[in-house]
């Protein structure tokens with residue numbers, strides 16, 4: 001079987017990371033969560049007071065600080081997926097907070113932020129054998145990926161999944177707030193100027209609203225076997 005590149009894009013909270021990390025584990029590929037990288041930049045900006053509550057961003061300072069933001073991943077055997085590190089500190093839990101979710105899409109829409117993240121992502125996947133999930137992996141990061149999937153489900157289903165996850169982790173959450181955030185991020189992600197969220201023409205679409213995690217895993221595994229054989 002040849003080593004390939006697998007791109008999993010789609011709307012917020014639909015299960016992209018779950019599918020991507022499960023597949024990567026099963027087939028021994030590297031998993032890269034590109035959303036975690038934008039979340040880590042956002043956490044850095046929050047901690048350094050570069051984001052205002054009214055939505056304003058101190059773009060100039062963030063641009064100057066970009067080379068001080070080092071994002072790495074380290075595999076966590078208990079979680080079965082990589083944890084995200086910001087300048088050497090594990091921030092896996094903190095970047096998933098609703099606070100970070102509220103600010104991440106405007107930060108991710110900044111061209112200089114995207115440029116930095118995309119070149120790091122391309123370096124991580126240069127050797128192939130990678131499963132990468134995000135918004136622009138199949139369209140911009142790896143337009144030649146051998147397997148591209150675009151995942152979606154209704155906003156209510158997605159918000160419920162994210163709400164349940166936050167609750168299970170003991171993090172504060174209100175369902176309506178989570179739903180609003182999911183819808184707002186989808187809108188910003190789909191309407192930004194630089195590499196907006198789009199289904200690549202050659203991506204296979206999956207609405208997993210009625211699927212279990214096990215079913216979607218099996219579905220993706222079948223696609224992988226087909227794509228890696230030819």
Ligand SMILES: Nc1ncnc2c1ncn2[C@@H]1O[C@H](COP(=O)(O)OP(=O)(O)O)[C@@H](O)[C@H]1O
Nearest residue numbers: 012013014015016017018161162165211212213
């Ligand atoms: N098919 C599914 N049915 C129910 N819950 C799911 C399904 N797929 C993923 N989840 C759960 O939904 C939440 C969001 O999934 P995640 O993989 O983080 O989504 P994304 O990466 O698209 O934001 C997680 O808690 C995950 O366990």
Ligand SMILES: Nc1ccn([C@@H]2O[C@H](COP(=O)(O)OP(=O)(O)O)[C@@H](O)[C@H]2O)c(=O)n1
Nearest residue numbers: 012013034035036038105108134135136185
């Ligand atoms: N390749 C990517 C991945 C994420 N993002 C941004 O980062 C945010 C968080 O991504 P995520 O994948 O963690 O989001 P969830 O789907 O997990 O909620 C998204 O809402 C986008 O604004 C992006 O712009 N491009």
